[in-house]
Structures are given as structure tokens and as C-alpha cells.
Amino acid sequence: MATVPTAIHVEVLPARLGDCLLVECPRPDGTTWRMLVDGGPPDTWPLLEARLRRLDPDDRHIDVAVITHIDSDHIGGMLPFLASDLAADVRDFWFNGRTHLPVTGPGRPRSVDQGESLVAALRGPDEDPLAGGPSVLQSRRRALPWNVAFGGGPVDTGAAGGFVEVAVPGGPTVTVLSPTTKRLMRLADSWSRSLRDALGDHAREVALDVPEPLADLQHLADERTPRDTSVPNGSSIALLVEHRGASVVLGADAFGSVLTAALQGVARARGGETLTVDALKLPHHGSDANVVAALLEVAPASHYLVSTNGDVFHHPDDAAMARVVLGAPAGPTLWFNYRTPRTERWADPRLVEAHGHRVAFPEPGHAGAGAVIDLPARR
Incomplete structure (x- = not known):
């Protein structure tokens, strides 16, 4: 029996409470298109560096490095990355710095005087004395490409329900789902x-997590939960990656309402009301404030990815996961990049038998790899 080739390979690295993802798409010419999404908190860097240095030295490039938003659990590991020789292998950085933010009032010019180069934003202005424009980010070594795919401008969707497609020759189509211009404002x-x-x-203080037994999932799913109001989370760059018939949504920490509207916009542009995808990386580490029922309805998936060890904020939230299990198509797989008492409950044989889902954890002895999923090609 012939082996089905992989269209999209996703690694959700173990970045504690944060995000650090590596996405690869094989091209017809034998090369690989590669995207790095965030670097986790600072102590993720040694793991990320080791993973990148295992790449073939002749093919170590990263086509796109995305810094989704300015939260320490996403940018911490990117700081040493930017200071390393590996940064020179990146062909485009996607990040909304100060220079990309809309003018919201008088006296707020979008100028380089605000210290908007990415390294100045992430490392502090004293670390980067060079002035930078919106089309490049500056490092001490060389100017690095910044938002080239967007003409040096912001990575955003415009109005709610909007989206922006970036087609890679011979590679995937990457669609920006978040943020909106309003969220950047x-x-x-x-x-x-x-x-x-x-x-x-x-x-951050690590608190003991004593998860309660999972009993009535419908009651959990129906819980009224507050919506995320974090300004940095609302500015998250969230993406849809599609290649050879396979698809994955990378939700960052984006608002559920913003993701829902954008995915519905994509679906309607293609003549439908829903957009079935292969995998969805749940936004905000499976927070019930971001994983809303409408999002799961508009983008039903076969695989749901969770990036967190839960040791600080106790993610993923039970209400969020209950919404996934009850609202997803029959037999979804939950992929956790950590096996913890909180995530292990979802693999309880009685729960699995009752609801028909599956659960995947890092392979024993390979916990440093996190969650690894290969989405097969369909064309």
C-alpha cells in the first residue's frame, strides 16, 4: 500500500505556558517551505536552538518567522534567536511593531523615532542604536527582512471578517485571520x-493544579465564560496554512470572535458558510475565553492542538475542551504537547468511549519533541 505523502508537518514544541511552533510544507522540487511561529518564554530558547540546528545545514532556512504578539510567553525565546546566527537564515519576519500601528490621535506619528525596529521593540532601544524603517528590522549584524510579504506594512485583515491571502510559489497559501485594524489601534x-x-x-509563580473530575461535559461547555480583553492577545497574528489539500489554523492568542469572523469570511468567499480544516491550534492555550462555540462551528476540524503545560494558568480550560469534544466532528483527536494530570483526564477510557474522541501525547522518551502531527496531502 502506497504511503500518502505529508502536506503539512506541525511541531508544537514544549514551550511551557507559551507557544513555539515549527511548520513545514514539502515542495514539489524537493525543498521545504518552513515557518517558525513564536519562541515561547525565555527558557524555551535552548530547546528551539537545538531543534533548528538539527536541520540540514544546507537547508536550514526559515521562510517566515512569525512573532504573533508582544507577550513574554511568545517573544521570550525570540530575543536570543534574533541575536543568534540563525536569524540570518530567515527570509521574512512577520511582526507588527510600533511603526505598523494605526495613528489613533494627534501627536502620534508613525515614525522610526518611536523605536519601532523589531529588535528595539523586543530587546529594548538601548540594545539597538540603529534606526530602522517599517520594511526592515535591524540587528547589530545586518538588516533583516520585515513584513516583506506585506510591502513592509502591517500584518492585518482590515475590518472584522476580512482576511489576506499570501500565496507562496510552489508552497502553501497562508491566510491572515487576525488581527483587525481595530485591534491594532x-x-x-x-x-x-x-x-x-x-x-x-x-x-511567574507556579501554582499547584488540582483539576476536578470531568463529569457533565455539556454543563461545562455551556458555562458562560468571560471573553478575552487582553490588548496584546487581540493583536495576535493568526494564520490559516493550506497546502496540497491539507489545512491548519494557527490561532496564536487571538480573540475567538475575530477568528470566527475571518474564517466565516474565507468560507463565504469560497461559496460556503463553514470552512472545514484538518487541524486547529486552539487560541490562547485552550482558554475558555477564546475557544468559543462559534469558532468551532465555523471551522470544524479533525485535530485540535493545545500548547501549554498548565503550570501557571491551568490551561487548557475544561470548558474549552468540552466545547471541542462535543462540538467537533465525530472522532476528533486532541493533541497535547504535555502530558499532565489536567490533560490526562481527557484520555480516560470511559470518557473516550462516551464521546468518541482520541487523545495524543508526546511519545514516551520524546517529550522534548512536544506534539508532532503530519497532515496528509490530498492532491
Whole structure:
């Protein structure tokens, strides 16, 4: 029996409470298109560096490195990455710096005087004395490409329900689902404070997690939960990656309402009301404030990916996972990049038998790999 080739390979690296993903799409010419999404908190860097250095030295390039938003659990590992020789292998960085944010009032020019180069934003202006424009990010070694796919402008969708497609010759189509211009305006209003918080003390207290038994999933799914109001989360770059008939949504920490509207916009542009995808990386580490029922309805998936060890905020939330199990197509697979007491409950044989889902954890002895999934090609 012939082996079905992989269209999209996704690695959800173990980045503790954060995100660090590696996405690869084989091209017909034998080369690989590769995307890095976030770097997790600072202590993820050694793991990320080791993973990247295992790549073939002749094919170590990263076509796109995405820094989804300014939160320490997403940018912490990107700081040493930017300072390393590996940054020179990146062909385009996607990140919304201060220079990309909309003008929200008088006296707020979008100028390089605000210190908007990516390294200045992420490493601090004292670390980067070079002035940078919106089409490049500056490092001490060389100018690195910044938002080239968007003409040096912001990575956003415009209005709610909008989306932007970037077609890669011989590679995938990458569709921007978040943020909207409105969400970038909110970030512009609080840029300095948000950046200060992201670059401040990264130490977070680890609290003992004592998860309750999973009983009535419908009651959990129906719980009224507050919506995410974090300004940095709302500015997250969320993407749909499609290649050779396979598809994955990378939700970052985006708002569920923004993702829902954008995916519905894509679906309607293609003549439908829903957009079935192979995999969905749940937004905000499986927070019930972001994983809303409408999102799961508009983009039903066969695989749901969760990136967190739950040791600080106790993600994924039970309500979010109950919505997934009850609202997804029959027999979805839940992929956790950590096996913890909180995630193990979802593999309880009685629960699995009752609801028909499956659960995948990192392979024993390979916990450092996190969750690894290959989505097969259909054409």
C-alpha cells in the first residue's frame, strides 16, 4: 500500500505556558517551505536552538518567522534567536511593531523615532542604536527582512471578517485571520505599557493544579465564560496554512470572535458558510475565553492542538475542551504537547468511549519533541 505523502508537518514544541511552533510544507522540487511561529518564554530558547540546528545545514532556512504578539510567553525565546546566527537564515519576519500601528490621535506619528525596529521593540532601544524603517528590522549584524510579504506594512485583515491571502510559489497559501485594524489601534493606545509588561520580569509563580473530575461535559461547555480583553492577545497574528489539500489554523492568542469572523469570511468567499480544516491550534492555550462555540462551528476540524503545560494558568480550560469534544466532528483527536494530570483526564477510557474522541501525547522518551502531527496531502 502506497504511503500518502505529508502536506503539512506541525511541531508544537514544549514551550511551557507559551507557544513555539515549527511548520513545514514539502515542495514539489524537493525543498521545504518552513515557518517558525513564536519562541515561547525565555527558557524555551535552548530547546528551539537545538531543534533548528538539527536541520540540514544546507537547508536550514526559515521562510517566515512569525512573532504573533508582544507577550513574554511568545517573544521570550525570540530575543536570543534574533541575536543568534540563525536569524540570518530567515527570509521574512512577520511582526507588527510600533511603526505598523494605526495613528489613533494627534501627536502620534508613525515614525522610526518611536523605536519601532523589531529588535528595539523586543530587546529594548538601548540594545539597538540603529534606526530602522517599517520594511526592515535591524540587528547589530545586518538588516533583516520585515513584513516583506506585506510591502513592509502591517500584518492585518482590515475590518472584522476580512482576511489576506499570501500565496507562496510552489508552497502553501497562508491566510491572515487576525488581527483587525481595530485591534491594532487598541495596541497603539497602550503600546508602551504592553511592551513594558512583555519585557518585564518573566518569572511567574507556579501554582499547584488540582483539576476536578470531568463529569457533565455539556454543563461545562455551556458555562458562560468571560471573553478575552487582553490588548496584546487581540493583536495576535493568526494564520490559516493550506497546502496540497491539507489545512491548519494557527490561532496564536487571538480573540475567538475575530477568528470566527475571518474564517466565516474565507468560507463565504469560497461559496460556503463553514470552512472545514484538518487541524486547529486552539487560541490562547485552550482558554475558555477564546475557544468559543462559534469558532468551532465555523471551522470544524479533525485535530485540535493545545500548547501549554498548565503550570501557571491551568490551561487548557475544561470548558474549552468540552466545547471541542462535543462540538467537533465525530472522532476528533486532541493533541497535547504535555502530558499532565489536567490533560490526562481527557484520555480516560470511559470518557473516550462516551464521546468518541482520541487523545495524543508526546511519545514516551520524546517529550522534548512536544506534539508532532503530519497532515496528509490530498492532491
